[in-house]
Amino acid sequence: GDSVTQMEGPVTLSEEAFLTINCTYTATGYPSLFWYVQYPGEGLQLLLKATKADDKGSNKGFEATYRKETTSFHLEKGSVQVSDSAVYFCALNTGGFKTIFGAGTRLFVKA
Amino acid sequence: EPEVTQTPSHQVTQMGQEVILRCVPISNHLYFYWYRQILGQKVEFLVSFYNNEISEKSEIFDDQFSVERPDGSNFTLKIRSTKLEDSAMYFCASSEQAGSNTGELFFGEGSRLTVL
Numbered sequence: 415g416d417s418v419t420q421m422e423g424p425v426t427l428s429e430e431a432f433l434t435i436n437c438t439y440t441a442t443g444y445p446s447l448f449w450y451v452q453y454p455g456e457g458l459q460l461l462l463k464a465t466k467a468d469d470k471g472s473n474k475g476f477e478a479t480y481r482k483e484t485t486s487f488h489l490e491k492g493s494v495q496v497s498d499s500a501v502y503f504c505a506l507n508t509g510g511f512k513t514i515f516g517a518g519t520r521l522f523v524k525a
Numbered sequence: 526e527p528e529v530t531q532t533p534s535h536q537v538t539q540m541g542q543e544v545i546l547r548c549v550p551i552s553n554h555l556y557f558y559w560y561r562q563i564l565g566q567k568v569e570f571l572v573s574f575y576n577n578e579i580s581e582k583s584e585i586f587d588d589q590f591s592v593e594r595p596d597g598s599n600f601t602l603k604i605r606s607t608k609l610e611d612s613a614m615y616f617c618a619s620s621e622q623a624g625s626n627t628g629e630l631f632f633g634e635g636s637r638l639t640v641l
Contacts, residue, residue: 511580515570
């Protein structure tokens with residue numbers, strides 16, 4: 415069945431470091447891909463999305479490119495801040511009611 | 526800004542007891558969902574609800590689970606007879622549309638259920 419695999423955390427970085435969180439997927443059909451973020455004490459919220467191959471989603475300095483050939487949607491940010499500390503979830507939807515999530519990757523950013 | 530609210534934030538219950546988790550979705554949304562996350566594992570889809578009926582459910586959502594929209598604002602998840610393995614964080618979500626182009630699910634903060 416459809417699934418999402420993302421790198422295990424936690425990921426610990428110093429402020430201004432470059433961030434990559436890997437995400438790969440398995441899906442029948444052509445899914446839309448998402449990154450959600452969960453800040454401490456809050457619910458998941460959409461960070462960015464891409465609906466077709468080669469699309470780049472971006473928001474708040476984060477980017478991810480839909481790579482059909484490698485079935486990947488890696489999250490990147492050029493310079494992380496302490497306020498980016500959160501749990502990041504990669505997800506996909508193939509057109510039905512069900513969005514499939516990965517396990518989440520916890521990011522700690524040190525000042 | 527409109528938000529999804531969930532109660533309780535944490536519930537501790539004995540195995541075999543019934544539990545009801547409550548959610549108030551965003552008022553103009555039409556689609557409602559429950560997800561759960563067992564500690565350290567994936568966020569798993571349980572059920573989606575539209576037009577006062579279940580539109581899709583996962584294999585996790587067996588006869589012990591039920592959902593209801595008892596009035597115009599609340600959306601509830603009932604677990605009839607809790608088991609130890611039901612211990613998890615339960616997330617309610619809502620959306621304006623469904624499917625791959627809707628993009629955004631709006632989540633509540635979650636209800637942590639601990640079954641002893």
